[in-house]
Amino acid sequence: MKEEKSTTAVSGYIAIVVLLIVAIAIFAGAVYNNTWMVALGIPISLAILKGLTVINPNDSNVLILFGDYIGTVKKEGFFWINPFAVRKRVSLKARNLNGHKMKVNDKLGNPIEIAAVTVWMVKDTAKALFAVDDYIQYVQVQSEAAVRHLANLFAYDNFEDEEATITLKDGAQQVSQMLERELNERLERAGIDVIEARITHLAYAPEIASAMLQRQQATAVVAARKQIVEGAVGMVEMALERLSAKDIVQLDEERKAAMVSNLLVVLCGEKSVSPVVNTGTLYN
Incomplete structure (x- = not known):
């Protein structure tokens, strides 16, 4: 498996200077009828132009020469690269x-x-x-x-x-x-x-979303009821302990059961409770 290897490239500004020199040579060859100078200068100038490339920040050029990977140029700037090399741009941005x-x-x-x-x-x-x-x-x-x-x-x-x-x-x-x-x-x-x-x-998924919502609602209701019942039991226990500690009233088991029942109804009920006044006793 190929692994990345960095390579360097010639500065593009140096290539521009060489291109100017070649252009002057071509012009001089045309003036003095030197066909060899013109014939050599034109392909050299074309090769220089083809090799010029710009690499932007967080970009790279992968170079392939005749089917062989020769390296990757990651440095940003203006470069001249072998015109026979295939250049494939790969972005390094996220x-x-x-x-x-x-x-x-x-x-x-x-x-x-x-x-x-x-x-x-x-x-x-x-x-x-x-x-x-x-x-x-x-x-x-x-x-x-x-x-x-x-x-x-x-x-x-x-x-x-x-x-x-x-x-x-x-x-x-x-x-x-x-x-x-x-x-x-x-x-x-x-x-x-x-x-x-x-x-x-x-x-x-939509086909079970409604059923799952009902299940979640039922679970929430059960959890809320559990919390209410636990709080109500604690309040009833505290009321019985306070009544007994201060000796306000003596309650037998039957009256305690009735009191617990009434308190739980009041504390756990969803609606407001309407009190009923009992003028008699539990035994009559």
Whole structure:
């Protein structure tokens, strides 16, 4: 597998000076009817012109001479390069790959929609051009495969898998780190460095979204009711202890049960309670 090697190029300004000298020689040959000078000067000037190139910041030129990789010029500036060498421009800038939404199954088999954004750049120009057919398409395909694989490893949430320590919904940081690590492993062959990878869209598939929403709502209601009941029991316990400690009233077991029942109804009820005054006793 080819690996990147840096190479230098002749300054383009030196080539311009040589071109001016050759142009003067051609003019002098034309004036003094020196055909040899003209015949040699024209192809030399054309070769100089063809070899002139400009390399912008964060760009590179990969040079191939007669099928042989001779090096990569990464230094920005104005250069003259062998006119017989094929120059292939490779950008070294960071790029965004905004993946489209994909429908996949999570660890528990639930259909979900997921999408990710990947920030990447070319690290090795030789691998990018010679190790794969099209490195941009290679990044797209491998990114999609990595996201699918990651979605299959974890559950969407821990409603069905309570022992799950990492889920797609709640473990965003860990999931993003794992995605970035897997992408770097997959794209190393193409000389690509993944700077960042994050999940940008995560949702249940439309066909089960309604059912999952109802399940989440039911879970929230149960959790809220549990909290209310725990608070109500604590308040009833505190009331009984205070009444007993201050010896305000002596309650037998039956009256305690009635008091607990009434307090729980008042504290746990969803609507305002209308009190009923009992003028008798519990025994009449």
